[in-house]
Amino acid sequence: QQQVKQSPQSLIVQKGGIPIINCAYENTAFDYFPWYQQFPGKGPALLIAIRPDVSEKKEGRFTISFNKSAKQFSLHIMDSQPGDSATYFCAASEGAGANNLFFGTGTRLTVIP
Amino acid sequence: DSGVTQTPKHLITATGQRVTLRCSPRSGDLSVYWYQQSLDQGLQFLIQYYNGEERAKGNILERFSAQQFPDLHSELNLSSLELGDSALYFCASSVSQAANTGELFFGEGSRLTVL
Numbered sequence: 771q772q773q774v775k776q777s778p779q780s781l782i783v784q785k786g787g788i789p790i791i792n793c794a795y796e797n798t799a800f801d802y803f804p805w806y807q808q809f810p811g812k813g814p815a816l817l818i819a820i821r822p823d824v825s826e827k828k829e830g831r832f833t834i835s836f837n838k839s840a841k842q843f844s845l846h847i848m849d850s851q852p853g854d855s856a857t858y859f860c861a862a863s864e865g866a867g868a869n870n871l872f873f874g875t876g877t878r879l880t881v882i883p
Numbered sequence: 884d885s886g887v888t889q890t891p892k893h894l895i896t897a898t899g900q901r902v903t904l905r906c907s908p909r910s911g912d913l914s915v916y917w918y919q920q921s922l923d924q925g926l927q928f929l930i931q932y933y934n935g936e937e938r939a940k941g942n943i944l945e946r947f948s949a950q951q952f953p954d955l956h957s958e959l960n961l962s963s964l965e966l967g968d969s970a971l972y973f974c975a976s977s978v979s980q981a982a983n984t985g986e987l988f989f990g991e992g993s994r995l996t997v998l
Contacts, residue, residue: 811991812991816987869931869982871916876926
């Protein structure tokens with residue numbers, strides 16, 4: 771059973787567009803929600819992360835929106851660039867001392883010049 | 884470059900065989916995680932070691948085993964291989980024991996193809 775559900779599976783946007791990737795979870799014990807970016811042939815790398823005490827976090831052109839009551843969080847990429855073309859994974863981890871990150875199934879983003 | 888080194892990068896073998904994947908974590912990182920990435924399942928957590936001891940187990944098959952050595956490198960052993968074991972196997976490392984207290988640094992993966 772997938773602990774974190776991610777959509778869409780793939781996304782194509784024009785340069786300058788704002789792709790949005792959504793994730794949902796059921797486990798209310800989750801308290802850490804990172805996003806990882808993976809380029810072809812490379813391992814995932816941490817992009818940005820949020821904890822449930824805030825509803826939004828921005829780092830450069832990347833923003834996480836978090837809705838605790840709906841158990842959903844999303845990644846927005848402002849002014850998207852062809853270099854942002856990659857696979858994006860949301861993830862979640864529960865409680866203090868949690869040893870595991872549960873990953874979504876990934877979204878393949880293509881930004882067309 | 885994440886600082887995590889995985890070998891081999893590619894491996895092709897036959898069903899029923901056994902392979903060993905190796906991971907060297909970033910300098911100073913005590914935790915090593917193993918993940919399996921397949922097209923339809925995304926990243927699936929297999930197992931975690933911290934400073935030589937097993938800390939958590941995920942969806943790891945009984946045919947698979949792992950260990951972390953005193954120099955902190957880790958090996959993932961896959962035996963009695965089946966076609967369905969074909970996947971990318973990632974190793975990640977972190978300083979802390981808990982996955983929710985910091986960043987996991989991933990290697991570039993070992994691509995296993997079972998024919």
